[in-house]
Amino acid sequence: MADRIYLDWNATAPLRSEARAAMMAALELVGNPSSVHAEGRAARRLVEQARAEVAAATGADARNVVFTSGGTEANSLALAPHLRRDSGLPINRLVVSAVEHASVLAGGLFEPGAIGVVGVNQSGVVEPDRLREQLARGSPALVSVMSSNNETGALQPIAAIAEVVHDAGGLLHVDAVQSFAKNTLYIKELKADLVSVSAHNIGGPKGVGALILGEGLGDLPALLRGGGQEQGRRAGTENVAGIAGFGAASRVAMASMVDDMARVEKLRDRLEDSLRQTRGVIVFSDQVPRLPNTTLFTVPGLNAETAVIGFDLEGISVSSGSACSSGKVQPSHVLEAMGVGPELARGAVRLSLGWSTTEADIDRCLEAWRKLAGALLREYDETQLERF
Incomplete structure (x- = not known):
């Protein structure tokens, strides 16, 4: 109505007009982006253009943008045991905040016994000192804290949390689905190691998102295995139209944010x-x-x-x-x-x-x-x- x-x-x-136009143009292309002929290369150009647009919106290197089916898959892909930073030891413990999205609370590939929960204060905020105390009671952990809560809107002190996590030898994943294009979200300023974003919350299409990787992160185990798409990090033919819409929405949303x-x-x-x-x-x-x-x-x-x-x-x-x-x-x-x-x-x-x-x-x-x-x-x- x-x-x-x-x-x-x-x-x-709502879907932005620029995203709709980018998707319609992509739907006219016949090529598979993994094919080497002209049609395939045309589809690949759209995917890589969108990758650059999402990277620019998050202050990341385009090669570190992994396209997924949405925020939930990006979160699940991030929450994998054995991740490591540079030459550090592999991490086999996960700590999540009590107010995370259900896809993070599910724990990804971690076993239930390897997952801990850090509480929040009455405003729904994780206090860095409280997290520090929890991390001191075990081996280095992958910590997942959302940048802003989808229900209350409360912002987390991500930079301070990142300092605590890294001092304890761990890695930080940030679910930034709600903050993307509502708040400045540069992965280097956040000092995060992995960041999840989604298209449909910024005026892009539903069913496409991305996991942004920080520098110096070790191999990322693939959830979906098969072809070598997304640099071997996520198998399956790319959703070219959805990705094109995501890129266009990222560009426009950041310009007017x-x-x-x-x-x-x-x-x-x-x-x-x-x-x-x-x-x-x-x-x-x-x-x-x-x-x-x-x-x-x-x-x-x-x-x-x-x-x-x-x-x-x-x-x-x-x-x-x-x-x-x-x-x-x-x-x-x-x-x-x-x-x-x-x-x-x-x-x-x-x-x-x-x-x-x-x-x-x-x-x-x-x-x-x-x-x-x-x-x-x-x-x-x-x-x-x-x-x-």
């Missing part, structure tokens, strides 16, 4: 100021640096599923958390790790904005919220608000 308002950008972003995110942050702040006019509203992680486009809020007595349906009936698309958990009625593991009780967590609603969000969109969202809040909270015993 043309009059609908989309406020679920952290789940996926500073202006887009400055404008979006002002909209987000106005949205939150108005939401707080409802008695009892809690905005999670609002005391720490966050993505400029993300609001996760709740109010005692609210049921998130009911609220999401209510917004939908008003023509507004929002979320109750990660899109990867859609259809699963369960508490947010992110809020649980932050120490949020189930009564508050069950009402958490996420609003995430993007480059085309307007002042009028925020006005309509707030109008819908006032209507919903009155209906959904009317019967809630207001004396219960005093407990929160």
Whole structure:
């Protein structure tokens, strides 16, 4: 519906026109990018152009960009035992933060007994000193910490975490799917060894992503084996159209990121100021640096599923958390790790904005919220608000 308002950008972003045009042009090519004839070379040129565009967006060397089917595969590819940096010893222990995406919490190729979890504070942030203490209790580890949380938007102190990890002889993987093109994300500044990104969160197509490798990393075990595609790191004929769209989206998103995110942050702040006019509203992680486009809020007595349906009936698309958990009625593991009780967590609603969000969109969202809040909270015993 043309009059609908989309406020679920952290789940996926609309396809950019430049990405669509790049994909349509790629679909006209017949060649396999591994073929040496003219048609194959034409397809290869598109793949390598996109590789350069993704590399430029992440401050990486193009040869260190490995295309995958998305962020989940990039994470799984990164989480492999026996990785090493330069001539260091192979690493056989994994430590992940408690607020990671499900694809990281699954542990990749590590055995369950080799996986440890580091907690977060009440704002959902990993404290470097806490991580240092955990790493001191075992052999060097591969540590995986997301750059920003997909539910709360909270940013992690990645550079400080990288220093702790490297001082302990380990490697750092960063799931940067949500930060890509919303925040500066250069692998050398992050001091990360591996970084995962995805196309559909920045206006590229669904079903394509990349793992970015840092310098000096040893051999990366392939998840998919067969041909020698992606320098032997990921077998299978490349998704040429998807990769072309990814490259175009990376180029355009980075060119407009500073202006887009400055404008979006002002909209987000106005949205939150108005939401707080409802008695009892809690905005999670609002005391720490966050993505400029993300609001996760709740109010005692609210049921998130009911609220999401209510917004939908008003023509507004929002979320109750990660899109990867859609259809699963369960508490947010992110809020649980932050120490949020189930009564508050069950009402958490996420609003995430993007480059085309307007002042009028925020006005309509707030109008819908006032209507919903009155209906959904009317019967809630207001004396219960005093407990929160």
